[in-house]
Amino acid sequence: MSPRGSLFIMLLLVLVICLSSLSSKQSPLLDSSAFSMALDTLQNQINYKFSKIDLLRRAMTHSSYSQENNKALSILGERVIETSVSLSSLVKDIDITAKDLNNKILEVSRVETSCAFDGLQLGLQKVVRVSRKTNSSTPAVVCGSFRAIFGAIAIDKGNSDDAGSVFWYVHGGGSGRAMAM
Numbered sequence: 468m469s470p471r472g473s474l475f476i477m478l479l480l481v482l483v484i485c486l487s488s489l490s491s492k493q494s495p496l497l498d499s500s501a502f503s504m505a506l507d508t509l510q511n512q513i514n515y516k517f518s519k520i521d522l523l524r525r526a527m528t529h530s531s532y533s534q535e536n537n538k539a540l541s542i543l544g545e546r547v548i549e550t551s552v553s554l555s556s557l558v559k560d561i562d563i564t565a566k567d568l569n570n571k572i573l574e575v576s577r578v579e580t581s582c583a584f585d586g587l588q589l590g591l592q593k594v595v596r597v598s599r600k601t602n603s604s605t606p607a608v609v610c611g612s613f614r615a616i617f618g619a620i621a622i623d624k625g626n627s628d629d630a631g632s633v634f635w636y637v638h639g640g641g642s643g644r645a646m647a648m
C-alpha cells in the first residue's frame with residue numbers, strides 16, 4: 468500500500484475512534500457547554516459565585532455518573548445546614564430546649580419536604596449529571612446534590628459560615644420563591 472493510502476487509513480481510524488468516544492456519552496461537547504451554562508444559572512439563583520467552579524461541577528455530579536462525584540460533599544453540606552440551623556436557633560433563643568432544637572434540625576434535614584423541595588425549586592434535577600439509568604428527580608438524587616452545593620461552598624471559601632448564609636438565602640426564598648416553610 469502507498470504511504471498516502473496508509474495515512475488515509477490511519478486518519479480514518481482516528482476519526483472512527485473520536486466519533487465512537489463522542490457517541491458513548493451523548494455528545495459530551497454539546498453536553499459540557501449546556502452543563503456550564505446550567506452552572507452559571509445556578510450560581511445566579513443561589514447568589515454565590517464560585518472561585519473554583521470545579522467544586523460546583525462536582526456537586527452537580529451523581530455517583531452513578533462518575534467516580535468524581537458529590538457523595539462526600541453532600542455529607543459536609545448536610546452538616547453545614549445542621550450547624551447553621553443550630554446556630555441561628557440558639558442565637559434567637561439561648562433557652563431553646565434540646566428537644567426543640569433537635570426538631571428544628573430534623574425538620575430542615577427531612578428529605579422529602581425540605582431538601583428535595585428546595586432542590587427541585589432550584590431545578591437541580593435538570594442540572595445534576597447522572598447515568599442514563601438513574602432518575603435525577605428522585606428525592607435522594609436531588610437532596611444529595613442540594614446538600615453538596617453547601618459542602619462545595621464551604622470548601623470554596625474554607626469555612627462553613629458563607630455556606631450557611633447561602634443556605635438561608637436559598638431556603639428562605641431568596642431565589643425568588645415565596646417563604647414556603
Ligand SMILES: *[C@@H]1O[C@H](CO)[C@@H](O)[C@H](O)[C@H]1NC(C)=O
Pocket residue numbers: 602603604605606
Ligand atoms: C423519577 O422520579 C420522580 C420522583 O420520585 C417520579 O415522580 C418520576 O415518575 C420518575 N420518573 C421515571 C421515569 O421513573
